[in-house]
Every structure is written in C-alpha cells, then in structure tokens.
Amino acid sequence: MAKYHVTATVNGDAAEFLCETHQTLLEVLRDELGLTGTKEGCGTGDCGACSVTIDGRLMCSCLVLAVEAEGKAIQTIEGMAAGTELHPLQRKFLEHAALQCGICTPGILIAARSLLERNPDPTEEEVRYWLAGNLCRCTGYHKIVDAVLDAAREMRRE
C-alpha cells in the first residue's frame, strides 16, 4: 500500500510523516511522531482525550485523517508549556488538584485553552458546556471547573 507524504507544523515546528490513507491524525501523532501526550479514550470522538487544535480549531484527532493535516498547524499538549514555564492552565490544574489519574488532562487542557482564547471571561456554566465533550471519570469536574475559572482570572490580569 502506497503511503502519503504529509508536511505540517506541529507545535510550531515543521514536521513530516508518511501515512496510510485510513490512519487517523491521532495514530500518527502517537505512533509515528512519538507525541503520546494525546490520548485515545474512545476513537469515536466521544471522550475528548485526543483533543488537539488544527489551525486554531479544537478537534478530536481520532476523527481527523492524518492526510488532512497537510499544510496545517497542529497544537498538542506537548506544545502547551513555553519551555520550562507551564501555561497558567497547567499550573492551575496542579494547584487545584484538578486531576486524579490524569488521562483526560491533556485533552481538557487543550479544550480549556481553546475556550479561553475565545472567551477570556467565561461563566461557570460556559466552562461546563465547553468542556462537555471531554469526559473525566475521576473528578466529577468540580476542581477542573475551578481551575479553569482561576486560570482565566489570572490570565485576564496579565
């Protein structure tokens, strides 16, 4: 089976890979590019653990074909911190104990950043509805919502 050659930008750096037509972006990120921070929880777009942004748009990478990444700018959890400086959302998640097992955390952080880019001052209800596509089975969401609201407050001050 002939493979396709794809050129894209991943976390700001040029990336290229070979993939088969049926392979998802999630599979390529994890298995070809070694970026295993993006998680597979369902493979059907229902849990949000594989959330990434593609040209700034929040997507489930399990629902995107790898070939569709051609020419696109992809952001994954591995690109969220600025070097050794954590993003405010990452810091607030730690301070608020907003993770337990942590498997949903990368997807939720990506989704939350996407929310705050669009709406820097969300209400609790807006946070809950924006994150409704990201399943967390450990926390009951309470501390996640607190962490996002607190990060938003801090980011507005900056």
Added chain:
Amino acid sequence: MTVSATITSGKKKLKVVGTRPVRPDGVPKVTGLARYGADYSLPGMLWGKILRSPHAHARIRSIDTSKAQALAGVKAVMTSADLPEQKFEYVGPERVAVNFWHMTRGIMAREKVLYEGHAVAAVAATSRTVADEALRLIKIDYELLPHVINVEEAMQPDAPLLFEDMITRGVEPAPDKPSNISKRIEFKIGDLGAGFAAADEIVEGAFRTAPVHQGYIEPQACLARFDADGQAELWASSQGHFVIRALTARLLGMDIGNLRVHPAEIGGGFGGKNVPYVEPVALALSRKTGHPVKIVLSREEVFKACGPAAGSLMTVKIGVTKDGRIVAADGVFRFQAGAFPGSPVMNACMCAFAPYDIPNVCSVGYDVICNRPKTAAYRAPGAPISAYAVESVMDMAAASIGMDPLQFRLKNVARPGTPTVWGPKHAHEGYAETIQALLQHPGYAAPLGKNQGRGVAAGYWFNNGGESSAAAHVNEDGTVVVATGSADLSGTRAAMALMAAETLGIDYDKVRPIVADTASIGFSGLAAGSRTTFATGIAVVEACRKVIGELRARAAMIWDVRAEDVAWEDGCAKRTGDNAGGVEPLSLKAIAAKRSVTGGPISAEVSVNAGGVAPGFATEYCDVEVDPETGAVKILRFVAAQDVGRAIHPAYVEGQIQGGVAQGIGWALNEEYIYDEAGRLANAGFLDYRVPVASDLPRIEAVLVEVPNPNHPFGVKGVGEANIVPSLAAVANAVSRAIGRRMTELPMSPPTVLAALDSERGG
C-alpha cells in the same frame, strides 16, 4: 468544608499532613509526558489484536488460523491452546475467591464462547492494519446456543445453562440439578419473625439496577517482552502490578520470578483494572514470536469484554416502630455475575444493613451467571447496589412514620459494639458524625421549589488493609526517595510524600515518592479497597521510623554517645541526657553527608500486613428537579459527608468524594448496558453509554468528617469508596420525593421517569 471537632488524637500539631501541596507526579501529567499503558514501545515491537465472539453463546467446533498465519507480516496466531489448562477450584477468601479454570477461559474461550466480545483468538503482526486483516482471516465454526441475559431468566429452572455441570454452592443439601446460580449466601442475626411481629409499620420494595461500567477513560493496554531464556517483562496499566504478575504468570504457567512488571501510569481503574485482560495475551504472543508485543484495546472492546459492575434484582423489607426504631430487616439480593461466577453479592449482603443497629436481620444473596462479560469490581463493589434498595426502603419507612430521614437514620445508627450480620461488632465511630454534619449543613433546611425533591441516603464500606511494602532511601544530600509497590490512581504518591515528610520532620519537597516495579520493592497488594493510604501509608511511616533509628545511631557515632542519648525532632538529631547542652543538632542533611564514614548508605525497607482497618461511612443528600414534560432529572445540589479518619491531602480526598458521587449520579440517572434480542450489546461506546459530562453536574460539596482511626499513625481510614455507596439511593430518594412516586429501577433515565409521572397522572 471540614468537620474536625471530633478529632481527639491531636497530641502533636501536624506540620505537613493535612496541607495541599502540588502532587509530585503532577507536572508530567499536565505536559503530556506521563506514560500510561499505551505509551510504551520497544524496538521490533509487534501489534497484538484480539478476535472476539460475535455471538452471546455458542460452542466452538473448530478454529482455522491457517490463512491468518500465512498473511505477510503476521508473526503468530494464538488461541486458548497456547495457555495451560487450570485446575477447577475456588482459592482465596470467599469474598474475593478466584477460580483459575474460569479465569483462563475468560482470557481466551475454550469449549464455548459465553458472551458477545468473548476473546477466541489473537494475532501479533508488524502493524495494526495487518493484525486487523489477519483477524478477518481466522475462521471459526460456531454452533449457536440459546442465551440468557437477565438475572431472573437465568435463575429459571429451564434457562439455558452456561456450564452444564454447575451445582449451586452454599445450599444444603446440594441441589441435584445444575443451574446458573453459582452460589447462595446467607447472613442472619436475631429472630426475623419476632422482629417483624414487633413492628408498627412494615415497608418493602423490589428494586432493579442495570449493569454499569467503571468507565475509566484509558482502555486496557500493555507492552510485553518474553526473552529466549524465559525471562519476561511487562509494562502495564493496572491497579496492582504484583497481582498482574502473579495472575499472568499463573495463566502462562511461568515462575513468578521470571516475570517483572513495570507499573505504567494508570488512566482510571475504579476496580476494573484489578485483574488482567490483555497482559496474558500479549505475553503469550511475545513468547510465541520472540518479539515485544503491544496490545491496546478499543473502547468497544472495553465495554464488551472488560468487566462491568453487576446488575441486580433485589427485595428489601424492614419493620419499624412508631417511634422510629428499626426492629427487623430482610433483604434478598440477586446479582448478575456475568459469564463466570464472582459477582460482589457477598459484599452487598454484608454492607446492606451495616450502618444500622438492627436486632433482627437476614441478608440472602445469589450469584447468578448469564451471557454477559464477567463482572469486575467497581468502587465499593456490591455496596452501592444493595444500599440503593435498602436506603430506598429506609426512606419509605421514615416517611411512613413521619420522621425526618436523617433523624431516622441517626436514631438507628450503628455504634461501636453494634453487631454486624457477619459476626464481629462495629469497633469505630464515624457514622453518626456524618449524619450530624448534614443536619448542621445550611442547605439541608433550605426550601424546595416546584418539581423538586431532596433525597438522603447513607452507606458503609469495609475499607481494607493488607500487604504493602515501602522503602525509604536517604540520598547523599539529605533528600529522600520513598518507594512503594502500590499503583497510584489518584494522587497517593502525594499522600506518601506527606506522611514521610511529617514522620522524618523534613519538607515535603525533599521527599520524592515513586511507584517501584515488582523487582524493586517487596510485594504490595492491589490499589483497591480504599487501602493504599492506610496500609501502604503504614509501611511508609514504618520505613521512615526505621531510617530515623539509623540516623540517630549515626549521629550517636558522630557525637560518640549512646543512641539512646539522641532524639529525633524536627528533622534533626538532638543530644539528650547528660552534657546535652550547647551541642548543635545534626540535620538529616548533615548526617547524610557523613554517611560513608559512619557506616555507608542509609535506607530501610518495610513490609507489612496491615490490620486495624476502620470502615468508611458516608451520608449524603441531594436536591433534584424533575422536568414534568421530558422526565429529565437535573441535580441541583449534592452534599456528601464522609468519615475519612484523617485527610492526608484534603484536596485529593475531596476529589475522591466528588468523583465517587459523580459516578453514583451517572449510575442512578443514565448509565446502563443495553442488549438486543441476539444478546449483543447495543451501546458499546461513550455516545450511547452516557457517563456524566461537566454540564450534567453541579458543584459537588464534599464534607470531610475526621474521626481518626487509632490504628494508623495519622488516623487514616480510607477514602476512595464509601462516597459512592449512598449516591445512587440519594438521587433515587430525591427523584421519588420530587414526583411523589417511588422509583424502583435504575437508571432513572428520562423515559423511565416519564413513565412513572404518567402513571402517577393516571395517563
């Protein structure tokens, strides 16, 4: 909110325990660098995939793997013939007994497939694509058999039998005919007849709950390597890598010493990752191929083949006097075990009436097999199910005598000295305190609006102790590594570091806690049963105390005094006794710096079999609003009070309560396994199996009640499970009160509630 007025052991002020620092394993979890089960790879690695039965029940006439084996890129095909046969016997304590004859058939079907999704064969290939193609080339000749899905049908004398020779255990004399009832158990105290005769009111109900899944977000995954010399390694996501090692070695016929299991980070378990599913298959494929093999399950496979919690059919009857005393309680609990025996019905029988002081009690349980995946543990396994029935009836009883449901419970509360149905008397306080915490909660007296209801429920969970190991290693610069053998599902490394820092008298950030692999620390049991912070915590504290003994000896050597003349205070050795004045204390750091001239490295490992467990009690209330047009239930408020003994890291303790309640709400309102006529699961995905999402839930208020356990150095009881026990019933009681009609079936999904509303309206 923390209710700590009842703490009596506060002899010494704690400096570190009870604070809320950032967890030591936190940063890699927010940067994506933490490695979970699916994140490990090795050079030359193959992909393993499992072929599963499309039928609910069928005899396997033959399996033809020749075409799959011939496919380019396929390195091995395995079936149950690659696993040794196991002896038929139940081993271990009855509550958690294991039968390896069943377990090996659960890993890979032998004579029959017993449920849709039952594994029948597996392949290892150079890519996932090739592995998938190979599965399609395996030909299996099935003889279809009639199947049975529901518990009451499975109990009928003419039901299709999963095992033609299964005789019910626990019945004297033994039945002469086989059935799907694996076991009957009974617990009894007092005289039930006399108890009911003394009652002014008798209330009873029949209740049904659907099987639900733990719903951990990480599907089972592992990487296995089996070397030519018989040595093997596994990287696996589980709740106990020592248990995975023991079971996998047994299922493959290996020596335990030849298998080393590395604990991957685990993406949720809730009891569902106490047992292996993929590890024996990956290791058997690696043994056949000589290559490392990785298996990652799909979500569909997780739902269809990795144990959900049991469904149930229950009847509960209680007798009360007009002044609110419970005088008799009778419960029959029928649990679906799935395709192999072993539902948690015994726990259900034991926990059902445990919160109460009732003189006459009978609890009967049936463990019933049917053509569904074998059930697995799920957070306080069994207890939330029986509590749903019992606490519903308690609510009916309180209403029948016009008593506030919390006051009714308080009046009948179990105290130290109250007998349990299984024999020993209760030995710890804690339940009454959770009720009082809610009675004092400002929301409990708040008025309710139209279509709204407030529900109350209580629950009991054993908690657990048992085998754990821990090591403390003093580094050259005075920092300390604390290693344990307990998987960390939710922040227990933070708890271990806090307890170690408190014991040693050093800063939290000078302690690095790790989870060590099976070759690097002594045996440690499962991270289950709410036991880790209790039992492994004791091992950590003991290891630190041993290190302190060594540090004192080293300081004595430096000062040329007897070790008895050296005390350990605030992280320093201090001279005591004669001539102590004016001698500067020696810090841990200073002693560590001189280790090589005082005897070499300073470290200690301790293994314990921790007793002295204290149970967990929780009492919860919830306010709901029911939409009369759609039957949808909205949770307006949820307040959960749990006696945790002592919260080592309160934020993660609150998180346990919030998470347990959220799972309870899902169980109560939405989650269920739905089967079609052919016995196939119709909703094997998160779209149709709906777990609560952020917009479904309110803030969940956790009230930490701290009645310390005197048998733990810091008073820990265990926090993971008691919180879910009352949640189902709290929601059910709230909905029942909101609509004025008793709900007797879970989940209370909108159509169910609407049907109840319609029948109430006479529609």
